[in-house]
Amino acid sequence: MKPETPFYITTPIYYPNAEPHLGHAYTTVFADILARYHRLIGDDTFYLTGTDEHGLKLQRAAEAKGVTPKEFVDSMVAIYRNFWGLLNISYNRFVRTTDEDHIKVVKYAAEVMYRKGLIYKGNYSGWYCVDCEKFYSASEYLMIDGRPHCPIHRKPLEWTEESTYYFRLSEFREYLLNLLKNKDIVYPKHFRQEVINKIVGQELLDISIARPKERVWWGIELPFDKNYTVYVWFDALLNYLTGINYLSDKERFRRYWSSTHHVIGKDILWFHTAVWFAMLKALDIDPPKKVLVHSFIINKGLKMGKSSGNAVRIEDLLGRYLSSDGVRYLIARIFNLGKDVEVSTSLLDSIYNSELADNLGNLIRRVGVLIKKKLKGTLSSESIDNTLTDKADTAVHKFNKLLGEEYEISTALQEVMGLLKEANAYINSVRPWELSDPSKELYTLMEVVKVAINLLYPVIPESVSKVAESFSIQLGNPLDISVDVGKEYVVKEAPILFKKVR
Numbered sequence: 001m002k003p004e005t006p007f008y009i010t011t012p013i014y015y016p017n018a019e020p021h022l023g024h025a026y027t028t029v030f031a032d033i034l035a036r037y038h039r040l041i042g043d044d045t046f047y048l049t050g051t052d053e054h055g056l057k058l059q060r061a062a063e064a065k066g067v068t069p070k071e072f073v074d075s076m077v078a079i080y081r082n083f084w085g086l087l088n089i090s091y092n093r094f095v096r097t098t099d100e101d102h103i104k105v106v107k108y109a110a111e112v113m114y115r116k117g118l119i120y121k122g123n124y125s126g127w128y129c130v131d132c133e134k135f136y137s138a139s140e141y142l143m144i145d146g147r148p149h150c151p152i153h154r155k156p157l158e159w160t161e162e163s164t165y166y167f168r169l170s171e172f173r174e175y176l177l178n179l180l181k182n183k184d185i186v187y188p189k190h191f192r193q194e195v196i197n198k199i200v201g202q203e204l205l206d207i208s209i210a211r212p213k214e215r216v217w218w219g220i221e222l223p224f225d226k227n228y229t230v231y232v233w234f235d236a237l238l239n240y241l242t243g244i245n246y247l248s249d250k251e252r253f254r255r256y257w258s259s260t261h262h263v264i265g266k267d268i269l270w271f272h273t274a275v276w277f278a279m280l281k282a283l284d285i286d287p288p289k290k291v292l293v294h295s296f297i298i299n300k301g302l303k304m305g306k307s308s309g310n311a312v313r314i315e316d317l318l319g320r321y322l323s324s325d326g327v328r329y330l331i332a333r334i335f336n337l338g339k340d341v342e343v344s345t346s347l348l349d350s351i352y353n354s355e356l357a358d359n360l361g362n363l364i365r366r367v368g369v370l371i372k373k374k375l376k377g378t379l380s381s382e383s384i385d386n387t388l389t390d391k392a393d394t395a396v397h398k399f400n401k402l403l404g405e406e407y408e409i410s411t412a413l414q415e416v417m418g419l420l421k422e423a424n425a426y427i428n429s430v431r432p433w434e435l436s437d438p439s440k441e442l443y444t445l446m447e448v449v450k451v452a453i454n455l456l457y458p459v460i461p462e463s464v465s466k467v468a469e470s471f472s473i474q475l476g477n478p479l480d481i482s483v484d485v486g487k488e489y490v491v492k493e494a495p496i497l498f499k500k501v502r
């Protein structure tokens with residue numbers, strides 16, 4: 001037997017200072033679709049998500065609620081897990097930066113780098129955004145009413161001046177440029193160029209990786225100086241090592257690490273390339289295989305976010321579209337790596353109604369009802385209409401290429417929708433309800449349904465399972481799926497999958 005190929009996929013670990021919204025679901029659902037797809041094609045898949053629980057932002061959020069940070073994050077983590085459950089997120093581990101094994105990894109990494117002389121003591125000052133947990137330079141921040149503001153949150157920055165420890169990021173300039181220029185890690189390519197330009201265009205400065213405990217006490221203690229806590233980003237990035245047992249199972253770690261795919265939003269590109277690749281090098285670990293970067297969901301012209309007041313709530317989406325599949329499909333359909341997308345209820349409604357309710361749902365319902373009525377529920381045929389089924393085979397090929405090699409979930413779904421549209425046109429033109437024996441026509445349609453649901457399985461798993469069960473369709477490896485002749489299908493019922501919204 002061929003050994004299984006590993007596939008390790010991660011999301012950013014989210015700040016649990018507030019409930020997750022559509023922006024967070026965007027990344028998480030996309031990563032889930034890739035994880036499910038890779039499991040189906042036979043890869044040994046590990047999907048990691050989690051929460052980034054330390055730092056000033058969380059410390060303050062807890063203070064505002066009058067509870068301890070740990071109590072606060074525990075309650076928020078329950079909310080995160082609940083939402084990911086409602087959206088059918090198939091993660092293998094939910095990592096928390098307050099987990100014991102993670103704390104060990106962070107202390108170990110800091111210690112190793114300190115011993116290597118890559119961490120040193122110094123002072124810093126600068127304009128800080130607590131929401132981003134990062135400093136902004138004069139070329140990055142916005143001046144509003146004569147005061148520096150965060151370019152993302154548009155809130156006033158805080159002047160911060162204190163003693164710290166630095167990580168020698170500057171020493172990795174040549175390594176980073178070499179790596180970024182010669183390896184196809186960052187995808188899509190224009191994001192890779194963005195990082196290269198930033199490194200070339202400005203001095204690569206060392207970064208502060210510690211905070212004095214008297215100001216930020218909610219964090220992991222720096223192992224070589226107990227007066228400081230580790231900076232949240234240095235702490236958080238290391239979760240990707242914790243998740244696959246970096247310190248406790250070297251064999252397992254090596255295996256999954258070789259196929260690491262980080263899914264991130266473009267806001268955290270710098271940390272996940274320049275900073276992270278240098279940290280890994282400092283620990284003698286290879287860079288990840290891929291960093292898949294997506295753009296923003298925009299609402300009313302601004303990046304969707306809690307602090308911008310334009311966040312779309314996951315509950316509201318689940319309430320409107322009635323199933324996790326509906327929401328998962330919509331996210332996948334609007335997903336865009338390269339470009340920001342503006343969302344609105346009317347856009348989501350129209351995709352849902354025309355693609356899920358009409359194109360997919362109606363076809364399944366009609367095919368099911370016709371097989372039951374005209375053929376007493378049992379379908380077989382020795383002949384088939386190739387013009388339609390050839391299109392199904394083409395769709396399989398295109399879908400696998402788009403999703404498996406180019407990570408283009410939205411375009412891949414449009415392929416399936418194109419096929420289903422053809423099937424709907426076919427049913428309208430052959431009018432099986434008027435034929436005395438529509439076996440050939442319904443069999444042809446059944447093969448198209450089989451292909452389509454197999455491809456849609458990673459995106460809308462519950463609906464697909466329902467159809468497979470109702471129509472006795474076998475689900476399998478999307479790479480091997482093809483049109484068959486001479487099979488028998490027993491149709492138990494004709495499910496109604498998606499009810500239209502108005």
Ligand code: MSP
Nearest residue numbers: 012013014015023027052236237264265296297304
């Ligand atoms: N905690 C850090 C990540 C540490 S990873 C080692 C963080 N957390 S966050 O809660 O702010 O989540 C950021 C991620 O959420 C983004 O990178 C992106 O993946 C997702 N999104 C949040 N809002 C979004 C949009 N409006 N649009 C698209 N994705 C968005 O940063």
